[in-house]
Amino acid sequence: MNRTDAPRAAQPLRLWRSAGLRLAALFGFLVLLTMLTTLALVYLQVSTVLHRNLERQLQQAQQRLALQYAHEGPQATAQAIGHMLQDGRDTDLELVLLTTPDGRFLAGNLAVQALPPLALIGASAHPVALGSQGITAQLLAHRLPDGAMLVLGHDLRELRDIESTLATASLIAGLFALSLALVSTWFFRRELGRSVDALHQTMARIAGGQLHERVPAQAARDDEFARLEQDFNHMLDRIEQLMAGVTHVSDAIAHNLRTPLTRLRLRLQHAHDGAADAAALRAALGSAMHDIDDLSRVLDKLLSIAQAESGTRRAPFTPQAWGEIGADVVELYEDLAEHEGVTLTWECTHPAPLLGDRSLLAGALVNVVDNAIKYGGRGASVRVQSRSARDADGAACSEIWVQDDGPGAPPEALATLGERFLRLRPELPGHGLGLASVRAVMQLHGGSMRLEPARPGLRVALRLPQHTP
Known part of the structure; x- marks a missing residue:
C-alpha cells in the first residue's frame, strides 16, 4: 500500500469513530431488522395457514368418501370420485386414487405404480407422476376397513406460486427497508453531525478568544x-x-x-x-x-x-414575602430616618410571596431604603410598599417599591444608574456600588430592578416572580 492509499483506508475508520454515525447505523440496523423480522413472520404465517387449509380440505374429502364407501360400496364411491374429478372445481389440481383390497386400481387420476411410499397418518408433500409430467403434491392416504386404499392429494404448484409471489414481495419490501435504513442513517448522521459540528466550531472559536461567537440558529426549527x-x-x-x-x-x-x-x-x-x-x-x-x-x-x-x-452566593431558595422583609427593613431604619429628619412610611397592600434568599433580598432592600433616605435629604418623605403586579406577559409578580420625594435623578441618568462606581452626587458619602449590588441580587433571583421618576423624587421597584404555595 502506498502513502496515498493510507489516508483512504483510514477514512472509514475515522468515520466509524463518530458517535453520530454509530448511532445512525444502529438506528438503521434496527429498522432493517424489524422490517425483515416482520416480513419473515408474515411469510411463515401465510404459508402455514395455506398448508393447514389444504390439509383440512383433504381430510374433509377423505371422511366424506370413506363414509360413502362404508355405506354404498366401492362402485358408488368410484362413481363419486369420477364426478368429483369432472365437476370443474380445481379438477386440474385434485388428485384421487381408490384401490381394491388387493391393490389394483379402481378409480381416480393417479396410477398405483406412480405413488411413493405413503404414511397413513397426516398429509405430506411427495413428488408424483401425473400423466407424463412430474409434480409435487400434498398427499393423504387412508386404509379402508376392507383393506382398500383411498388416497387424496392436491397439486402444490398453485400454492408454491402464491409462496413465490409472497417471497418476491418480501424481498422487494426488504430492499425498500434497506434503502429506508440507509436514507435514515444518512439523514440522522447529517442532522446530528450538523448540530455537533456547529457546537464544536463555535467552542473552538470561543477558545480562540472570540467570545461574541454564537451557534447559528434557525428560527424555523423547534426540535x-x-x-x-x-x-x-x-x-x-x-x-x-x-x-x-x-x-x-x-x-x-x-x-x-x-x-x-x-x-x-x-x-x-x-x-x-x-x-x-x-x-x-x-x-x-x-x-x-x-x-x-x-x-x-x-x-x-x-x-x-x-x-x-455568578451565582456562587446562591443559597437554596425558600418561600419568602416582600411584606415580611419590608416590615423588618422599615423597622430597622425608623430611628435613622427620624435622626435624618425623613418621614419613613410602610404600606403592605399585598404580602407579595416569592422564592428567594432572605438575607440577599433584605440586603438589596436595605440598599434602596438607605439611598432614598440619603438622597432624599432632610424633610423628605420615603414610602415603602409591597404589592402584587403583572409583567408584560401577564404573569403574576411580587413587587416592593421605595419612593422618595427628593430631588430625584435626571431622566437621561436613569439608564446608567446601577453601574458600578456611578455617583450622581459625589459630595455625599458612598462608593456608587449600592444599586449595582441590588441589580445583581435581582438578576440572581430572576427578577428586575426598575427606576422611574416620581416627580418629585425617584421610585425604585424590585420585582420578582410571584410564588404560589
Whole structure:
C-alpha cells in the first residue's frame, strides 16, 4: 500500500469513530431488522395457514368418501370420485386414487405404480407422476376397513406460486427497508453531525478568544437540537456577560481605587517624613486606618456583587414575602430616618410571596431604603410598599417599591444608574456600588430592578416572580 492509499483506508475508520454515525447505523440496523423480522413472520404465517387449509380440505374429502364407501360400496364411491374429478372445481389440481383390497386400481387420476411410499397418518408433500409430467403434491392416504386404499392429494404448484409471489414481495419490501435504513442513517448522521459540528466550531472559536461567537440558529426549527443550540447560546451570553463584568470590575478598581490608595500613601509618607510629635503621628495613622477600612468595604462590596452575578452566593431558595422583609427593613431604619429628619412610611397592600434568599433580598432592600433616605435629604418623605403586579406577559409578580420625594435623578441618568462606581452626587458619602449590588441580587433571583421618576423624587421597584404555595 502506498502513502496515498493510507489516508483512504483510514477514512472509514475515522468515520466509524463518530458517535453520530454509530448511532445512525444502529438506528438503521434496527429498522432493517424489524422490517425483515416482520416480513419473515408474515411469510411463515401465510404459508402455514395455506398448508393447514389444504390439509383440512383433504381430510374433509377423505371422511366424506370413506363414509360413502362404508355405506354404498366401492362402485358408488368410484362413481363419486369420477364426478368429483369432472365437476370443474380445481379438477386440474385434485388428485384421487381408490384401490381394491388387493391393490389394483379402481378409480381416480393417479396410477398405483406412480405413488411413493405413503404414511397413513397426516398429509405430506411427495413428488408424483401425473400423466407424463412430474409434480409435487400434498398427499393423504387412508386404509379402508376392507383393506382398500383411498388416497387424496392436491397439486402444490398453485400454492408454491402464491409462496413465490409472497417471497418476491418480501424481498422487494426488504430492499425498500434497506434503502429506508440507509436514507435514515444518512439523514440522522447529517442532522446530528450538523448540530455537533456547529457546537464544536463555535467552542473552538470561543477558545480562540472570540467570545461574541454564537451557534447559528434557525428560527424555523423547534426540535431538541434547536433547543440545545438556544441553551448553548444563552450559556455563552451569560459567560460573556460575566467576563464583561470581570473586565469592568478590573477597570473600575484600577480607576477608582488609585486615588484613595495614592491619598493613603501620601498621608503615610507625610507622617513618616514630617510628623514632629506622637499626636500628629497617631492622627495620620488613624486617618490611614480609616482609608484602609473604607477600601476594605469597597472590596467586600465588589466581591458580594461578583458572587451574586455568578451565582456562587446562591443559597437554596425558600418561600419568602416582600411584606415580611419590608416590615423588618422599615423597622430597622425608623430611628435613622427620624435622626435624618425623613418621614419613613410602610404600606403592605399585598404580602407579595416569592422564592428567594432572605438575607440577599433584605440586603438589596436595605440598599434602596438607605439611598432614598440619603438622597432624599432632610424633610423628605420615603414610602415603602409591597404589592402584587403583572409583567408584560401577564404573569403574576411580587413587587416592593421605595419612593422618595427628593430631588430625584435626571431622566437621561436613569439608564446608567446601577453601574458600578456611578455617583450622581459625589459630595455625599458612598462608593456608587449600592444599586449595582441590588441589580445583581435581582438578576440572581430572576427578577428586575426598575427606576422611574416620581416627580418629585425617584421610585425604585424590585420585582420578582410571584410564588404560589
